[in-house]
Amino acid sequence: MSAVKLLAGTLQQHTVAWRPLSSKLWPRKLWCQALLIQGLSMLLIAGVAPGVINSIFAFELRNSTGLRLETIWCWLALHITLVSIFARVARMPAWWRWIHGVFPLAVIMMQQLALPSTVYFSGFVVTLLLYWSVHNTRVPFYPSFPATWRAMEYLLVQHAGDRPLHVLDIGSGLGDVSLFLSRQRPQDQVDGVEIAPLPWLVSVIRATFSGSRANFTRGDYRQDNFARLDVVFAYLSPAVMGDVWQKVQCEMRPGSLFVSSEFPVPGITAARILYPAANAPALFVYLL
Structure with a gap:
């Protein structure tokens, strides 16, 4: 690992001269960068x-190319090393570097299972419906914790008592x-907005069968008007x-609340921080 860091640092020093040109050619989307890095390696x-790549794509790890499985793992280690170096040079976030390393391993291991193609297609469809436009919104699916729900109820009671x-809930999952909240505070109007079809559909079905007054909309929270809201x-x-903070500042009324679970607003001090439970993320509360 230290050798990888040393080589990556050397490459970074030699890329300063052509960085202005590369910044124009290099894609801004992280997933595009990841594909280019994997492809380059x-x-x-x-x-x-060339026989190594052919064997991997043809699912022929032991036969026509004559390559032994042990040899494939050696080349795979080289590939992981290369993509790790490239990702570091490209200054991709640390978690993307982990993805670069795990992805090739997962490909080889899944090939060994020889699962039917319908399994992969089904997984693709479910993933698509679950994450949908995460490449655009940069927001993956995060399920919340029961302790977080109770902490939110506590905040609403403290903020307004019984006042409706x-x-x-933006990105309501x-x-x-x-x-x-709709069950605990029936006097409130509680809405959720979710862009991914599958979580949105699940939430609508749950609300319908439970008789909840919560309203769920499929859409992008960036298109919503926060001026009508008391709490986001x-x-x-x-x-x-x-x-999100820029939108909150521009649209929400004075005295309203913005609450973020786990992720604080960069450069802004929260009015208070709640820790719902040992295994639940903190709640960062901002008073407008």
């Missing part, structure tokens, strides 16, 4: 040993927070907290 390996509030709850991603 595979091209380099294919230039040295209009609450919006399966609807846990909205359904709980978010469990999103650190990548978008700055943008």
Whole structure:
């Protein structure tokens, strides 16, 4: 690992001169960068040993190419090393570097299972419906904790007592927070907005069969108007907290609350921080 860091540091020093040009050619989307890095490493390996790439893509680890499985693992280790170096040079986030390392291993291991193609297609469909436009919103699916639901109820009681509030859960997922708050505080109007089809559908079905007054909309919270809201709850991603805060500041009324689970707004001090439970993320409370 230290050798990888040393080589990556050397490459970073030699890329300063062409960085202005590379910044124009290099894609901004992280998933595009990841695909390019994986492809570049595979091209380099294919230039040295084309049979390795052919065997992997043809699912022929033991037969026509004559390559032993042990040899494939050696080339795979080289591939993981290369993509780790490239990801570090590209200054990708640390968690993407882990993905670069785990992804090739997962490909080889799944090939050994020889599962039917329908399994992969089903997994693709479920993943698509669950994460949908995460490449655009930069917000993956995060299920919330029961302790978080109870902490939100506590905050609403402290903020307004029995006075009815209009609450919006942005990125509402399966609807846990909205359904709980609607049940505990029937005087409030609790809405949830979710862009991914599968979680949204699940939340609508749950609300229908439970008789909940919570309302779930499929859409992008960025298109919503926060001016009508008393409280906004978010469990999103650190990548978008700055943008969310700008929208909150521009649209929400003075005296309203913005609550973020786990991810604070960068550069902004929260009015208070709640720790619902030992295994639950902190709640960062911002008073407008």
